[in-house]
Amino acid sequence: MAEADESILNKGLEGIVVATSEICKIDGANGKLYYRGYSIGDLANGSYEETSYLLIYGRLPNRKELSEFSATLVRERELPKHIVDILMALPNDTNSMEALRTCVSALGHGARDPREVSLEEQTRMGIALVAKFPTIVAYNYRLRNGQQIVAPNPRLGHAANFLYMLFGKEPDQLDARAMDMDFILHAEHSFNASTFATRVTVSTLSDIYSAFTTGIGTLKGPLHGGAALEVSLMLEKIGSPDKVDGYVREVLSGHGRVMGYGHRVYKTYDPRARVLNNMALEISQKRGDMRYYEIAQKLEGIMAGEKNLYPNVDFYSGIVYHHLGMPADINTPIFAIARASGWVAHCVEQYKNNRLIRPLDQYIGPLDLKYTKIDDR
Numbered sequence: 001m002a003e004a005d006e007s008i009l010n011k012g013l014e015g016i017v018v019a020t021s022e023i024c025k026i027d028g029a030n031g032k033l034y035y036r037g038y039s040i041g042d043l044a045n046g047s048y049e050e051t052s053y054l055l056i057y058g059r060l061p062n063r064k065e066l067s068e069f070s071a072t073l074v075r076e077r078e079l080p081k082h083i084v085d086i087l088m089a090l091p092n093d094t095n096s097m098e099a100l101r102t103c104v105s106a107l108g109h110g111a112r113d114p115r116e117v118s119l120e121e122q123t124r125m126g127i128a129l130v131a132k133f134p135t136i137v138a139y140n141y142r143l144r145n146g147q148q149i150v151a152p153n154p155r156l157g158h159a160a161n162f163l164y165m166l167f168g169k170e171p172d173q174l175d176a177r178a179m180d181m182d183f184i185l186h187a188e189h190s191f192n193a194s195t196f197a198t199r200v201t202v203s204t205l206s207d208i209y210s211a212f213t214t215g216i217g218t219l220k221g222p223l224h225g226g227a228a229l230e231v232s233l234m235l236e237k238i239g240s241p242d243k244v245d246g247y248v249r250e251v252l253s254g255h256g257r258v259m260g261y262g263h264r265v266y267k268t269y270d271p272r273a274r275v276l277n278n279m280a281l282e283i284s285q286k287r288g289d290m291r292y293y294e295i296a297q298k299l300e301g302i303m304a305g306e307k308n309l310y311p312n313v314d315f316y317s318g319i320v321y322h323h324l325g326m327p328a329d330i331n332t333p334i335f336a337i338a339r340a341s342g343w344v345a346h347c348v349e350q351y352k353n354n355r356l357i358r359p360l361d362q363y364i365g366p367l368d369l370k371y372t373k374i375d376d377r
Helices: 047-058 063-077 081-089 096-107 117-142 159-166 174-188 195-204 209-220 227-238 242-255 271-287 292-305 313-324 328-352
Strands: 024-027 032-035
Touching: 032 047, 032 271, 047 063, 047 096, 047 117, 047 159, 047 174, 047 328, 063 117, 081 096, 081 117, 096 328, 117 159, 117 209, 117 292, 117 328, 159 174, 174 227, 174 271, 174 313, 174 328, 195 209, 195 328, 227 242, 227 292, 227 328, 242 292, 242 313, 271 292, 271 313, 292 313, 313 328
Parallel strands: none
Antiparallel strands: 024 032
16 A cells, blocks of 8 residues: 655645545535435435434335334433433533533443444444433433423424423424424534544444544534524624624624635535525514524625625524524534434444544654753753
8 A cells, every 4th residue: 555645734634535435425516415315405305213214224214114213212212310310410500512422421331342242233322322312402401490301202203302302392393393304404414523523433443322422522612513503693693684784794804704604515505504594484484583584684695795605504503493492502412413313324334344544644843852851951
């Protein structure tokens, strides 16, 4: 094998292909996204359970398979007592991503060496984590706010049950659909930072719980998972459509960033944002509150016309979250809940054809320094 050219530097691994994958295709130039070959616009008409099955098993389920998969998610929703005890013992200022990270790590106590566990068993453990993520986030939120936890409702789907556990009442059809659609659109996105982090972890033949803990820690960073919250804060700061122009001029003149715009991969409109644009309009109309949506539309026009920048998925998801009544610090955990099924798919794919992920760096420090004894320094 030829040695790598260490003189070539690609900061942030930008533009570097590190592996082949059958899970996700991003056509950034044309604004298209595919899960296992299916357009995200088509998959958004289905359910998160259906999309999760596709990602994990590589094909769309038939009715029986989907029913059995959904039943497995329902069966795995509840948390072991020691995990609930951990949640109850956490300080009240523990945010939801920290709680999720702690609980997933605790769920992995005693996890066996992946070399001793079948791939089917690793997949089963991953699916159980997909089921438990919403419960951890909802329980933590309610406990932090002095409320009784609301046990999972086996009659409700994955998205609707999350809203039920979070708010203590069954969501109406539109709210449940909005949450479900958001989960689908966030379920997978190729080798993004958190997904790549999970693959790095399992490439060492560590267990899937460790990989998910790594993924959560990576997603927690504001450059990856926190953008939807920043969009909500920005829209609130602008306040009304007539103030959009002034806000944009002020931000751009100070070399700032308009949140929810631009993406390292997409060079045109993020296809997920197109789907969520329609949902944001529908739910805004239902609520009788068009303020955020009208601000967003005006922002979109200015940014496209003057900067040739288009919304990413976070832009309209921020509006949807606002109308669902999502607390500010729940935005990033929602991302984690959705992305869990994508993480399972990538961990399994990495296990199947594993090679330790070990990139090079370009050293720029000094060489041949003279070592002196500590008393002579």
